[in-house]
Amino acid sequence: MPAETPIAQLNMAIEPAAADETPAAVKAKGIGVIGWVAAVWLILVVVVAILAPVLPIDDPEAPGAGRALPLFTEGHVLGTDSSQRDVLSRLVWGARASLTVSVGAVAMGMVFGGTLGLVSGYRRGRIDTILSSLFDVMLAFPQLVLALSLVAFLKPTAPQAGAGEVVEAAGGLTTIQILILALGIIAIPLLARITRATSLTWSQREFVTAARAQGAKDLRIMIREVLPNALPAMFSIALLSVGIAIIGEGALSVLGMGVEPPAPSWGNMIAENRSVSRAPLNALFCPVIALFLTVMALNYLGDAIRARFDVRESSL
Amino acid sequence: MSTAIDARPAEGLPVDGEPLLVVDDLSTTFATPRGPVRAVEHVDLSLPRGRTLGIVGESGSGKSVLSRSIMGLMPSYASRTGSVRFEGVEMLGADHSTLRKVWGAEMSMIFQDPMTALNPVKKIGNQITESIKEHLDYSSAQRRDTAIALLRSVGIPEPERRLNQYPHELSGGMRQRVVIAIALACGPALLFADEPTTALDVTVQAQILDLIADQQEEREMAVILVTHDLGVVATRADEIAVMYGGRIVEQAPTATLFREMRHPYTEALLRSIPRLDLPSHTRLEAISGRPPDLLHPPAGCRFAARCPYAQDRCRTEEPPLVAEPGGRADHLYRCWYPVGIAREQTTLDTIAEEAHVREPGDEQAVDLELVDDDAVEGNVD
Numbered sequence: 001m002p003a004e005t006p007i008a009q010l011n012m013a014i015e016p017a018a019a020d021e022t023p024a025a026v027k028a029k030g031i032g033v034i035g036w037v038a039a040v041w042l043i044l045v046v047v048v049a050i051l052a053p054v055l056p057i058d059d060p061e062a063p064g065a066g067r068a069l070p071l072f073t074e075g076h077v078l079g080t081d082s083s084q085r086d087v088l089s090r091l092v093w094g095a096r097a098s099l100t101v102s103v104g105a106v107a108m109g110m111v112f113g114g115t116l117g118l119v120s121g122y123r124r125g126r127i128d129t130i131l132s133s134l135f136d137v138m139l140a141f142p143q144l145v146l147a148l149s150l151v152a153f154l155k156p157t158a159p160q161a162g163a164g165e166v167v168e169a170a171g172g173l174t175t176i177q178i179l180i181l182a183l184g185i186i187a188i189p190l191l192a193r194i195t196r197a198t199s200l201t202w203s204q205r206e207f208v209t210a211a212r213a214q215g216a217k218d219l220r221i222m223i224r225e226v227l228p229n230a231l232p233a234m235f236s237i238a239l240l241s242v243g244i245a246i247i248g249e250g251a252l253s254v255l256g257m258g259v260e261p262p263a264p265s266w267g268n269m270i271a272e273n274r275s276v277s278r279a280p281l282n283a284l285f286c287p288v289i290a291l292f293l294t295v296m297a298l299n300y301l302g303d304a305i306r307a308r309f310d311v312r313e314s315s316l
Numbered sequence: 317m318s319t320a321i322d323a324r325p326a327e328g329l330p331v332d333g334e335p336l337l338v339v340d341d342l343s344t345t346f347a348t349p350r351g352p353v354r355a356v357e358h359v360d361l362s363l364p365r366g367r368t369l370g371i372v373g374e375s376g377s378g379k380s381v382l383s384r385s386i387m388g389l390m391p392s393y394a395s396r397t398g399s400v401r402f403e404g405v406e407m408l409g410a411d412h413s414t415l416r417k418v419w420g421a422e423m424s425m426i427f428q429d430p431m432t433a434l435n436p437v438k439k440i441g442n443q444i445t446e447s448i449k450e451h452l453d454y455s456s457a458q459r460r461d462t463a464i465a466l467l468r469s470v471g472i473p474e475p476e477r478r479l480n481q482y483p484h485e486l487s488g489g490m491r492q493r494v495v496i497a498i499a500l501a502c503g504p505a506l507l508f509a510d511e512p513t514t515a516l517d518v519t520v521q522a523q524i525l526d527l528i529a530d531q532q533e534e535r536e537m538a539v540i541l542v543t544h545d546l547g548v549v550a551t552r553a554d555e556i557a558v559m560y561g562g563r564i565v566e567q568a569p570t571a572t573l574f575r576e577m578r579h580p581y582t583e584a585l586l587r588s589i590p591r592l593d594l595p596s597h598t599r600l601e602a603i604s605g606r607p608p609d610l611l612h613p614p615a616g617c618r619f620a621a622r623c624p625y626a627q628d629r630c631r632t633e634e635p636p637l638v639a640e641p642g643g644r645a646d647h648l649y650r651c652w653y654p655v656g657i658a659r660e661q662t663t664l665d666t667i668a669e670e671a672h673v674r675e676p677g678d679e680q681a682v683d684l685e686l687v688d689d690d691a692v693e694g695n696v697d
Contacts (some may be wrong), residue, residue, distance in 0.1 A: 125392060210427055213424060225435050288475075
């Protein structure tokens with residue numbers, strides 16, 4: 001693309017921070033090579049997770065495929081685990097569980113944390129003081145401990161003895177819903193803080209005063225003027241938080257508080273297979289690698305998106 | 317013209333012949349952690365429809381606070397006393413919903429910096445139609461037509477295309493035109509222009525000021541033009557109020573103010589305008605010192621500390637804002653020893669004459685002399 005070279009150089013000069021990440025010529029067009037690789041991986045994971053019921057794969061919970069088969073076995077590309085279950089199928093279904101939990105939790109954090117943060121940052125004054133202290137108190141708890149106690153608190157006590165039973169709590173919450181709730185409560189202060197900080201700065205811009213001077217209501221100013229400007233930062237943090245929530249679910253699973261076996265999630269696949277010390281280690285490493293790649297992809301995509309939006313702002 | 321103007325409810329309605337805007341003894345105080353800051357004190361103004369009032373002063377003189385106090389766009393830690401009557405209605409104690417109906421529809425404001433006065437993530441068209449949506453019962457097609465008409469009237473080419481553009485796609489002057497279009501959207505009776513040209517190129521400044529003047533004439537708006545630039549108000553304002561330290565120190569019709577200024581601060585402001593007719597490298601006259609600390613305002617005249625003519629009385633007793641006995645009733649000033657009465661007349665004309673007396677050969681000497689003068693002054697300080 002020789003025709004673009006001067007523009008590309010110009011861009012490189014203007015935004016060196018973004019330019020050292022990816023070639024500037026590509027950068028000028030969108031989210032960069034790494035951003036696209038990350039996006040493709042994430043789309044793949046999401047599509048596979050959504051299509052899990054219709055994909056031609058084995059039942060993830062049914063044993064009988066042969067014990068601890070290595071990679072690339074006929075019929076089981078990723079082998080099987082020590083309980084004779086197909087790893088690929090468990091990985092796909094595990095992605096479904098992990099993504100549901102993490103995206104659900106972050107969505108909950110976005111909605112509640114975002115709203116509280118927006119109000120807090122826009123209103124300032126006493127409301128801000130109260131809400132900010134609330135976020136600080138919530139952040140002061142060690143997050144894993146808080147998540148553990150929330151799950152323990154929300155989980156019905158009785159069916160814990162009967163392993164493998166589909167959990168139907170008194171409140172009608174499934175394990176997935178409990179995990180979403182627990183991790184969502186942890187995500188709320190994180191997202192609230194970011195939203196508050198960004199809306200605080202945007203609320204002091206002159207266009208907000210201008211909107212007031214045009215007779216706009218507070219609610220309208222918050223939603224129409226401040227929120228669209230705070231969204232890039234919120235989304236960027238939300239993407240990172242999805243990664244954190246996937247790991248969080250994994251950590252809870254390792255501690256026995258995550259998705260109930262035999263239903264797979266990436267976390268409890270790692271938990272189940274962490275004691276395997278002999279080859280083949282595919283049952284342990286497949287979910288680890290999938291989790292690693294997904295969290296990395298989320299991080300890079302978050303960065304790329306933020307960099308992209310920064311360009312738009314710096315051109316102002 | 318755009319339909320927005322015709323739709324304005326009930327033209328004018330001057331109550332008992334009262335001017336559009338009457339400000340009576342308005343004071344604004346900011347509560348700060350270090351104590352109350354009296355940013356604006358005892359301001360009286362009145363402004364009939366179609367006229368322009370210039371508010372002039374340096375940074376921190378309270379001119380922007382004054383315009384926002386009149387409008388009521390104040391942060392929560394500010395308190396106002398006195399009275400602001402707009403179209404005969406008291407605005408000072410008015411509740412928020414009443415104010416919201418007036419803001420944008422009846423009085424609106426052009427902001428200083430078009431870079432920050434527009435929302436970067438919203439299209440121009442939406443930003444213009446926003447307040448129309450708020451105040452007038454228009455269909456979306458009518459709103460769009462109004463927005464196009466507005467953009468055309470503020471001199472933006474291809475308005476249809478601009479509607480779908482974002483602020484960063486426009487130049488600074490264009491953006492300020494958009495800001496003006498937004499302010500004019502609902503056909504206000506009173507327009508505040510808070511340093512509307514400060515952030516713009518000199519070449520664009522005049523265009524923007526002309527634009528405001530044209531729109532004012534067309535819509536019979538009253539305009540309050542806030543600026544630190546006497547050159548801006550000289551040809552645009554009918555009346556000028558000079559502010560210093562939160563107070564109006566001199567107020568007069570424009571011609572009178574420039575011809576017979578009475579307050580030393582006004583004089584100093586005029587002297588500090590760079591003059592093309594002076595020889596090059598002439599030292600620019602500045603007002604030495606800084607504006608008073610409004611946390612602890614001085615006891616006497618606010619300007620006494622920087623005033624070359626200050627005497628003991630100035631430092632202890634604050635002069636009232638009064639008209640000269642036997643002089644013009646509309647020329648008010650706040651000085652015990654007004655310029656041009658206590659001493660020989662010093663006006664813009666005489667400054668200009670002095671300048672022309674200088675011979676081309678004197679330039680070098682003049683420069684040296686000025687530099688020397690300055691050095692001596694520095695020593696005294």
